[in-house]
Amino acid sequence: MTASLSRRRFLSGTGIAALGLTAPSLLAACGGGSGGSAGDGTGKVDLWLDIQGDANQKYFNDKVAAAFEQANPKIDLNTTFYKGDDLRRLVQTALQSRSGPDIVRGPSATQTIAWSKAHVLGDLTPYAKKFGWKDKLSSWAVDAFTTDGKLYALPMRVDTMLLYFNKTLFEKQGWKQPTDRASLEGLAAEAMGKGIVPFGSSNVDWKAAGEWLMTVFWNHFSGPDALRQALTGEIQFSDPVFVDAVALVKSWFDKGWIGGGVDKYFAVPSQEIGANFGKGTVAMIPQGNWFMNQVGQYFGAKAKNENDWDWMPMPALRSEVKYPLFEMGIGGSLAINEASKNKDAAAEYLNWYYGDKTAALQRMAEVPTTYNIPIDFGDTDIPQTIDPRAGRVLTSLNKAVSTGDYGFVTWTWWPPKTDVFIYEGLEQVLTGKLTPADYCKQLAQQFSTEKADGNLPQLPAKGPAK
Amino acid sequence: MSVTAAPASTGARRARWRAAVVGWAFLAPLLLLNALVVLGPSVATVYYSFTDWSGLGPATFIGFDNYVKAFGDAKVHEALWHNLVWFVLFLSVPMAMGLLGAYLLSQVKRGQMLFRALYFIPYVIASVVNAAVWKMLLSPTSGVLAQLGIDQSWLGDTRTSLLSVNFVVDWHWWGFLAVIFLSAMQGVDPELYDAAKMDGASAWQQYRSVTLPGIRPTMVFIVLMTVIWSLKAFDYIFIMTQGGPAGSSEVVSTLMYKQAFNEYSAGYAAALGLSMTLVTAVILAFYQWMRKKGWEDA
Numbered sequence: 001m002t003a004s005l006s007r008r009r010f011l012s013g014t015g016i017a018a019l020g021l022t023a024p025s026l027l028a029a030c031g032g033g034s035g036g037s038a039g040d041g042t043g044k045v046d047l048w049l050d051i052q053g054d055a056n057q058k059y060f061n062d063k064v065a066a067a068f069e070q071a072n073p074k075i076d077l078n079t080t081f082y083k084g085d086d087l088r089r090l091v092q093t094a095l096q097s098r099s100g101p102d103i104v105r106g107p108s109a110t111q112t113i114a115w116s117k118a119h120v121l122g123d124l125t126p127y128a129k130k131f132g133w134k135d136k137l138s139s140w141a142v143d144a145f146t147t148d149g150k151l152y153a154l155p156m157r158v159d160t161m162l163l164y165f166n167k168t169l170f171e172k173q174g175w176k177q178p179t180d181r182a183s184l185e186g187l188a189a190e191a192m193g194k195g196i197v198p199f200g201s202s203n204v205d206w207k208a209a210g211e212w213l214m215t216v217f218w219n220h221f222s223g224p225d226a227l228r229q230a231l232t233g234e235i236q237f238s239d240p241v242f243v244d245a246v247a248l249v250k251s252w253f254d255k256g257w258i259g260g261g262v263d264k265y266f267a268v269p270s271q272e273i274g275a276n277f278g279k280g281t282v283a284m285i286p287q288g289n290w291f292m293n294q295v296g297q298y299f300g301a302k303a304k305n306e307n308d309w310d311w312m313p314m315p316a317l318r319s320e321v322k323y324p325l326f327e328m329g330i331g332g333s334l335a336i337n338e339a340s341k342n343k344d345a346a347a348e349y350l351n352w353y354y355g356d357k358t359a360a361l362q363r364m365a366e367v368p369t370t371y372n373i374p375i376d377f378g379d380t381d382i383p384q385t386i387d388p389r390a391g392r393v394l395t396s397l398n399k400a401v402s403t404g405d406y407g408f409v410t411w412t413w414w415p416p417k418t419d420v421f422i423y424e425g426l427e428q429v430l431t432g433k434l435t436p437a438d439y440c441k442q443l444a445q446q447f448s449t450e451k452a453d454g455n456l457p458q459l460p461a462k463g464p465a466k
Numbered sequence: 467m468s469v470t471a472a473p474a475s476t477g478a479r480r481a482r483w484r485a486a487v488v489g490w491a492f493l494a495p496l497l498l499l500n501a502l503v504v505l506g507p508s509v510a511t512v513y514y515s516f517t518d519w520s521g522l523g524p525a526t527f528i529g530f531d532n533y534v535k536a537f538g539d540a541k542v543h544e545a546l547w548h549n550l551v552w553f554v555l556f557l558s559v560p561m562a563m564g565l566l567g568a569y570l571l572s573q574v575k576r577g578q579m580l581f582r583a584l585y586f587i588p589y590v591i592a593s594v595v596n597a598a599v600w601k602m603l604l605s606p607t608s609g610v611l612a613q614l615g616i617d618q619s620w621l622g623d624t625r626t627s628l629l630s631v632n633f634v635v636d637w638h639w640w641g642f643l644a645v646i647f648l649s650a651m652q653g654v655d656p657e658l659y660d661a662a663k664m665d666g667a668s669a670w671q672q673y674r675s676v677t678l679p680g681i682r683p684t685m686v687f688i689v690l691m692t693v694i695w696s697l698k699a700f701d702y703i704f705i706m707t708q709g710g711p712a713g714s715s716e717v718v719s720t721l722m723y724k725q726a727f728n729e730y731s732a733g734y735a736a737a738l739g740l741s742m743t744l745v746t747a748v749i750l751a752f753y754q755w756m757r758k759k760g761w762e763d764a
Binding site for chain 1: 500520521522523524595601602604605607608619621622623628701707708710711713714724727728729730761
């Protein structure tokens with residue numbers, strides 16, 4: 001038996017069926033209506049996180065999730081772990097379809113603004129008032145996630161850039177820690193002459209690694225004052241003080257100082273660079289404080305060497321720039337999904353996570369940098385059990401905030417498209433497709449456009465912050 | 467005398483109606499699935515390509531702005547050029563190797579299955595695994611060629627990045643083609659070879675005049691699919707270079723991904739995607755036209 005189904009009838013039938021099915025979803029996508037609710041403060045709360053590695057995930061499950069559930073037995077914290085890049089894409093797609101986790105692990109401040117503007121994040125202002133979050137968290141970090149008086153996310157981790165060095169290599173070579181450009185360049189030239197790559201760096205595993213370098217050079221060459229002026233629109237990013245910083249980066253690449261040269265920077269995996277750092281064929285690595293959680297694997301018995309590591313502040317690359325100086329920023333955010341059916345319970349978790357200072361400091365001591373949430377604490381509050389190198393990061397940042405000697409990381413204070421251009425455009429500069437001047441000119445244009453759209457987080461006031 | 471056709475009986479009409487209903491009922495689950503996961507997103511893509519949608523929240527209609535922008539976007543031009551280079555290499559290298567491999571395999575009388583399996587292995591390994599392994603093998607400091615003293619950053623040099631990724635894709639693909647061509651070759655009538663031999667044809671002449679025409683439909687199909695796959699090239703490039711360095715291995719699909727997820731320009735990405743779909747449609751139409759002209763069977 002054959003059904004008489006002509007091609008024309010088949011196409012018209014499927015077309016109508018499809019239109020009927022897709023029209024509601026299209027309307028839902030274009031329209032508003034979150035469908036979220038506060039809930040009754042109990043029940044299941046979904047959290048998607050990008051914590052990697054069995055040990056790290058176990059720590060979170062045991063010391064965070066289990067501890068929270070013990071303190072709040074009526075709430076079930078259901079955590080799912082994803083890879084960093086995958087998580088952002090998944091969360092973004094889920095938010096758009098009004099689904100996803102109750103607690104949103106978001107990207108950096110500027111990108112979280114884009115999510116907030118799309119009305120997919122819940123307003124945390126009432127919870128902030130109810131739980132007194134503004135007294136518990138550092139104001140400079142909370143303000144970065146506040147637009148028009150509305151708090152849309154909480155800052156997840158304090159970021160800064162450090163210059164890691166192979167301590168054993170330095171001792172063996174009789175090298176002193178450089179504090180200015182002359183001593184740093186002298187050391188780099190000497191290392192290069194001995195067949196040691198001065199600065200390990202690669203963008204193979206993290207495309208955006210280029211912005212780490214630009215963060216370092218713009219802060220320690222151009223300086224935080226120039227950056228503040230540019231970020232507030234007083235001067236342009238095409239100013240020579242920024243162009244010269246880019247030219248300096250390029251010149252170091254051309255000398256083979258960074259990553260062994262441009263072509264290797266684009267091709268050598270970061271694991272290999274780490275291994276070479278441990279062995280002593282790479283002398284220093286300019287990296288974020290989060291690297292402290294991984295750097296240990298390249299040193300000692302595990303890595304089959306007898307070397308040790310430490311970190312130092314990035315030397316000042318121009319005499320007008322202060323030393324030591326720490327660029328400040330926020331690595332990621334925690335927000336509540338506007339579509340969540342259980343917002344109150346999600347807020348209870350956030351309050352527990354940020355509210356217990358002793359527990360938070362204990363986590364900071366046990367796992368270097370991963371749990372460095374921006375809360376106010378004194379140096380004496382830090383548990384004695386902390387690795388002294390990790391402890392020094394906390395005290396240094398405390399001091400930088402209190403004295404006002406801090407700079408700005410690109411992934412927190414630059415708008416999203418400009419932020420992408422920073423590392424995409426840098427590749428063009430390094431491969432000779434763009435001059436530093438043209439790169440900065442395009443950067444300035446992109447920044448002006450986004451600034452006009454209001455896609456900038458609130459900068460901390462000049463001087464000591466809180 | 468006139469003859470009038472007898473009206474269809476009610477029973478016959480009912481039977482036809484029942485047949486149609488049963489046909490639709492069998493098709494319905496698949497149609498529903500197709501509408502949800504293929505047609506729905508396709509319609510949405512068309513809609514969003516005419517908006518400034520960021521990928522989140524509401525979208526504003528902006529007419530043909532995205533298409534106008536794409537037309538003049540140097541990044542798109544460069545990516546399209548890379549797609550073309552990719553296509554030429556992806557078509558010629560694996561095809562030539564596949565034909566050669568199939569011919570050589572056809573001459574093997576013992577252990578043919580083993581060779582077939584060996585040829586097939588790279589194809590069945592997940593692209594993520596292949597790409598990750600080759601990324602290490604091509605490392606300029608610890609890779610295989612680096613150990614042999616060749617100082618070249620295959621994936622980090624703008625002159626070689628696209629070619630290097632294409633090499634890996636060709637490597638994983640040619641064995642599959644060899645097996646496909648071998649199957650096609652086995653379908654060629656042996657009497658044609660006997661006749662050619664009787665006429666004194668050499669091995670090369672037999673291959674050119676009997677084998678190649680005999681597997682022509684398979685070759686044409688592979689060419690068509692290669693065009694489509696070249697336009698869709700994404701996974702190996704994204705894993706191995708992410709389109710870099712400096713866009714030197716960027717193709718339209720990786721550019722589209724970056725626009726949608728990194729630059730919050732999902733509307734523009736939709737326009738790029740749809741443009742590529744139109745290019746594919748034109749190629750398919752051309753293929754159908756050629757088929758009708760008898761090109762495939764000539």
